Structures are given as C-alpha cells and as structure tokens.
Amino acid sequence: MDNQKLTATQLTILHYLYRFRFLTSLQLQKLLSHKNIRLTNYHLQLLTSKNYLGKHYTRSLGLANLPAVYFLTSASIQALEDQDGIDKRALKRIYREKIRSQQFISHTSFLAEYYLFLRNESEKSKHNLHFFTKTDLLAHPYILHPLPDAYFARVDLAGITKRYFVEIVEDSSPRFALRKRVQEYCDYIDDGKFEEATSHPFPAILFICPGIGSLIYLKKHLARIYEETSIDQIDIYLATREGAFSGSWEKVEAEDE
Known part of the structure; x- marks a missing residue:
C-alpha cells in the first residue's frame, strides 16, 4: 500500500491521528461517521499491517477488553508530509509516539472525547464549530506558549x-x-497579541479539572488574584471532567470581602 493507493x-x-495523537477505534468510528465499527476496523487493520499505525490495547483479567488505541508510526510521515495543513515539526514527534506515557494517552483521548461532544452539541443546536487541537495551533505563532x-x-x-x-x-x-x-495567561492577556493578530476579543478560558479538589483550589486562587491581574478582563469557567459534559461550569469571580 503506497501513498497513491491510500483511500x-x-x-x-x-x-485525525496527526491532530489528536491517540484515538480509540470507537472514537475514529464516530469521527468518520461510520455506522458499523467493522468498516472502521477494516481500514485500521490495513493501515496497521502496513506500519502506518501502531496500537496499544489492554486486556485485564475480570474486565472487559478496552478498545485499542491507535497512533501514527514512521510510515505515515511520507504519506502526510506533502498534505495540506501539515506542520513538519509535528511529524518529527511521530518517532516517539509509541513510548508516550499512559497519562499522555489518556489526556489526548479525553480531548478527542470532548471534541466529539462539542461536535454533537453543535450539530443539535445548529452552531458552526471550529476546533483546533494543539497540533493545529502550531500554525498560529500568536497563540500562547506553551500551547493550550x-x-x-x-x-x-x-x-x-x-x-x-x-x-x-x-x-x-x-x-x-x-x-x-x-500567570502565563495573565501575561498573554497583557501583551494583547491575540487581539492584535485576530482582531477578535480575547477568548474565554475553560479549565477542565480531574476532580473537585483541584477545581476548588483553582477557583480560590483565581478569585484571590482576580482584581489584581488581567483575568478580570475575560471570562474563566471551571468544571470537572464529568461537569464539562453535563454543562456544570462555574464562572470565576472576585473573592468575597
């Protein structure tokens, strides 16, 4: 299967794997709008057999098998390097994808799940959604670094x-x-780089926390510095991972006197 024969x-x-890094077969099925997982798996098996993709999978005694997690491998570089919208800096990291930590894989997989949620909600409400992953944002030098x-x-x-x-x-x-x-966000707001480059107001910031403990800490810290820094110029919302899907966002406001 050479590049010319890729469908x-x-x-x-x-x-999709270039943009999101790690995706399960079920996530790819949804992204591709395939009605049947067998069609998705057919393409994944072909790509894996030709070393375009690698995969991790977990089998645990007493637990149902989890969907395989796919990632790009070295053969995909040649297939992607001349495609529109591909940043060659991002292709170099493909050599290291197979040794990423489980935390990193879970992090990227969660982002993909949140994107699928936003896409579904936007379709229902007839909103147009424009979504940029960290990889997509490499092409926009005015975005805060480290990238969101x-x-x-x-x-x-x-x-x-x-x-x-x-x-x-x-x-x-x-x-x-x-x-x-x-503090990095405060500095980024102060320098006005986003507004200058885009002519748009500064975006709201969504902090998605792993649990209620980190949410409470972050909320208290933001409230404490709210009126002393530039964050009083923008909207900031906090939610747990579960809350991000249920719409349970808490808006940051100044600390009560």
Missing part, C-alpha cells in the same frame, strides 16, 4: 461567535504549576 478514508484517519490543549469557536444562527481556550488539568499537576499557568 480518502485512510488519509482522513491519518489526519485546544481552541474552539462556535458560531450561532445569528452569526454571533464565542471563542474559548481549553486547559485540561491533570491529577498529577502540582499547585505551583497551576499558578504558573494562570
């Missing part, structure tokens, strides 16, 4: 656009790292 569906699979996990914009039927940065917090994130990330 449109197979190239689309490579593109995602940036997306939703346009409603009246043409009103709402924009968001997404930050996924990990259980292992130390508190000083959370404070540092908040």
